[in-house]
Amino acid sequence: xxxxxxxxxxxxFNPDTDQKPYLQDFEVELAQGxxxxxxxxxxxxxxxGSVTFRRSCRHAICGSCAMxxxxxxxxxxxxxxxxKIDKNGQITIRPLPYLPIIKDLVVDRSxxxxxxxxxxxxxxxxDNVPEKEFRMSAEEVAALNDAEHCIMCGACYSACQxxxxxKQYIGPHALxxxxxxxxxxxxxxxxxxxxxxxxxDGVYRCHTIFNCIDACPKGLNPTKAIETLRKLAMxxxxxxxxxxxxxxxxxxxxN
Amino acid sequence: xxxxxxxxxxxxxxxxxxxxxxxxxxYPPGEIHFSNIADRLENPLWKAIDIAFLFAVLIHALTxxxxxxxxxxxxxxxxxxxxxxxxxxxxLLFIYGTQTILAF
Numbered sequence: 001x002x003x004x005x006x007x008x009x010x011x012x013f014n015p016d017t018d019q020k021p022y023l024q025d026f027e028v029e030l031a032q033g034x035x036x037x038x039x040x041x042x043x044x045x046x047x048x049g050s051v052t053f054r055r056s057c058r059h060a061i062c063g064s065c066a067m068x069x070x071x072x073x074x075x076x077x078x079x080x081x082x083x084k085i086d087k088n089g090q091i092t093i094r095p096l097p098y099l100p101i102i103k104d105l106v107v108d109r110s111x112x113x114x115x116x117x118x119x120x121x122x123x124x125x126x127d128n129v130p131e132k133e134f135r136m137s138a139e140e141v142a143a144l145n146d147a148e149h150c151i152m153c154g155a156c157y158s159a160c161q162x163x164x165x166x167k168q169y170i171g172p173h174a175l176x177x178x179x180x181x182x183x184x185x186x187x188x189x190x191x192x193x194x195x196x197x198x199x200x201d202g203v204y205r206c207h208t209i210f211n212c213i214d215a216c217p218k219g220l221n222p223t224k225a226i227e228t229l230r231k232l233a234m235x236x237x238x239x240x241x242x243x244x245x246x247x248x249x250x251x252x253x254x255n
Numbered sequence: 256x257x258x259x260x261x262x263x264x265x266x267x268x269x270x271x272x273x274x275x276x277x278x279x280x281x282y283p284p285g286e287i288h289f290s291n292i293a294d295r296l297e298n299p300l301w302k303a304i305d306i307a308f309l310f311a312v313l314i315h316a317l318t319x320x321x322x323x324x325x326x327x328x329x330x331x332x333x334x335x336x337x338x339x340x341x342x343x344x345x346x347l348l349f350i351y352g353t354q355t356i357l358a359f
Contacts, residue, residue, distance in 0.1 A: 162326055165327045165328060166328040166331075168328055168331065169326075198256055200325070200334075204258075204322075207326075230259075233256065
């Protein structure tokens with residue numbers, strides 16, 4: 001018995017030779033358990049070696065292979081091909097939208113990383129670092145709302161309609177990281193972080209469209225994080241005072 | 256933050272004003288006559304409500320338009336000009352609208 005054949009439509013663009021992007025069709029045999037990334041590998045190895053895309057871990061943890069499939073951003077390494085075939089037996093793969101295309105499915109993520117750097121995604125430790133370890137309560141960890149699970153794939157960033165209009169906006173990925181640091185009781189400078197997020201291109205630029213939630217392959221909620229940051233930005237003085245108080249007991253066991 | 260908050264506060268105010276407006280102006284009990292409306296608008300309380308309604312509408316609309324326009328990166332360098340236009344338009348429209356309300 002032969003496997004069913006499907007058409008994989010890939011957006012191609014070579015800036016050296018093409019005026020604008022176009023779709024190219026490839027016939028692929030659908031195999032059991034095949035992911036979209038498997039189909040791309042098959043095309044690259046057997047049909048056209050010039051098809052260009054990013055991938056690395058194949059386990060939905062590196063965030064390299066975020067692409068736009070049938071109009072929705074996702075990680076192609078974890079998405080079964082069978083689930084995305086439309087009624088015409090086709091699947092359409094495009095690069096992440098609103099970002100400059102380098103070649104085919106590879107986009108330039110410079111603005112994505114620049115905004116990430118802007119929020120200082122690292123922990124700023126307090127002066128009194130405990131000799132052994134920081135002690136956080138279960139509630140404090142739960143309040144981070146799994147934000148540390150973000151793999152920086154860019155699916156939310158490129159799904160955001162504000163980013164489509166304005167690359168100066170910090171973006172959901174970096175705001176989620178800022179949320180992680182602001183709410184972390186170990187961080188010593190939430191006030192400076194909130195001051196920066198309170199500016200014109202910060203948290204108030206979000207229009208709660210929820211595209212970032214739809215796009216996140218890890219099921220995270222950047223919109224809720226942005227709402228939390230807005231509220232904290234409004235009472236940042238009190239928040240800073242509470243943080244200083246909390247940091248006095250960071251080395252003590254918590255209930 | 257101030258613009259964002261202004262828009263949110265006026266949104267809440269508009270919920271109240273719009274409800275009053277729809278019930279009293281569009282779906283009042285009985286028939287709608289010019290004389291009824293003129294009588295109502297003569298009342299200083301209605302004048303105050305309508306002026307406050309006008310104020311909330313203008314703030315909400317102009318801050319909204321300003322925020323939507325400044326979302327577009329290429330308008331970033333015109334931020335001050337846009338804010339200036341919004342303030343001037345707001346003041347002129349408020350004077351014009353208030354005159355209409357006070358005419359009764």
